[in-house]
Amino acid sequence: MKSIRSRSMQPDWIAELCQESSIHGMPYIVRKNLHWTERLFWTFIILGSAYYGISSCLNQWYRFRDNPLVYEYEYLFGLRNFSHVGITLCPRYHDEAEIPRLINQTWGVDPSKDKEKADYYRKFLLTINGLQYSTLETLIPFENDSSLDNVNYLNILLELQRKIIAVDIPVVLAPIITEVGLCQTSSQLTRYGNPFGNLKTMDVDPMKQCGFFSDCITSLKPFNSIMAHLVLYLHDVNEMMLPDDLRTLVFDAKIASSNVLDVMLHPTSAESEVRNLPVAYRKCRYSNENNLQYYNPYHPSLCRLECRIKWALSLCNCKPYFYVAAPKAPVCKVSGMVCLARSKWLERPCDCFPSCREGTFNIFEVNQQGGGDVNYTGEKFERTLIIKLHIAKMGMNRRVVFSTDQLIMSFGGAIGLFLGASFMTIYGLVYLFLTFLAYKCKHRFFAN
DSSP, X not given: OHHHHHHHHSOOHHHHHHHHXXXXXXXXXXXXXXXXXXXXXXHHHHHHHHHHHHHHHHHHHHHHHHOOEEXXXXXXOTTOOEEOEEEEEEEEOOOTTHHHHHHHHHHOOOTTTOHHHHHHHHHHHHHHHTOOTXXXXXXXXXXXXXXXXXXXXXXXXXXHTHHHHTSSOTTTOEEEEETTEEEEEOOSOGGGGOTTSSOOOOOOOOOOEEOTTSOEEEEEOTTTTOOOEEEEEEEETTSOOOTTOTTOEEEEEEXXXXXXXXXXXXXXXXXXXXXXXXXXXXXXXXXXXXXXXXXXXOOHHHHHHHHHHHHHHHHXXXXXXXXXXXXXXXXXXXXXXXXXXXXXXGGSOOOOOOBSSEEEEEEEEEEEEOOSSTTOOOGGGXXXXXXXXXXXXXXXXXXXXXXXXXXXXXXXXXXXXHHOOOHHHHHHHXXXXXXXXXXXXXXXXXXX
């Protein structure tokens, strides 16, 4: 009798849940004066409403995750300033007179006495001078030569191109080691390409600001009196030059001609609300949202460089010599760089988000001028490279169309539409659940 009485005094928690809930139809399920078919009908109604409510919430979540931004093509504010285009000059040059001295200094071989060995080491020096990140397989003929293991590749490049590096133009451009060899650049990230063996910022002109109502022109006289084939790369001045990147323009300036390049800047900006979205959903990063190990701040080019360094270390336990970052990582010997070539280390894609605020460029006009006929010898002294930056009147803008607060409101609207639930409903369910736990714990304690 006592057990029957105690069971009758216990609350009917299912009935309590249904009666206290504001979800449409829940009180009808436990109403005793209804036929069981009516209660079954209301059960199906509630399950169907819950299905459509949850489905609607999931659709809103997928929309927030995959497409929270929209790109608008709009007029740019006329008084706004933009950074001048970054310039990287990469010559195809070596000083032939330096080769015998380097061979003698590095390997102790006198070219006048041992011509065969001198020719072999000359080929190696020229291979290193023209080596690029995508042509490491050219080192295969030297793979098994242990006499090449302790060579300082950066010193070789600096010696072979001493006459170019010594030209008095670092006030505009600074020496930098890149994936295509030794170059000179106006990039503001020279510390990550310092060819002199440490992470130290090189002297380079400060970043120039350009506007709609001001001329933005850079004039260079590259390598005067030296007939060097020149390849020009144009990129964001806050980025490192990447030779095969879609945001990097490549122009072959050839050997002895003056060039005037008209470059158009197409900026992409972002609303302030974009920063409030998670990085994975907006699919872009700001420079102060750094997640890199070897570089800081965040830039897409630095992210790709770090990706290649880590991939090289994982494949062959070394990094190529043209990566100055990760100073504690071992630099590849010839065998290591051949290992990378055979491992096809460049085929792995790098998961790097673009910058939320960036600029892209295109060359829309090129004017070249020669010096005259083949007998004219003054052309190399008149060689000039002029880059004129023009700013587009319209640009892209990242705009938030589905923010976090809109996601929460859409959840509330869907649940309210199909179930009639609200925040207070959730509060009531939590309160009832805590009451149930307290009741069970109390009776179990006193029962013992």
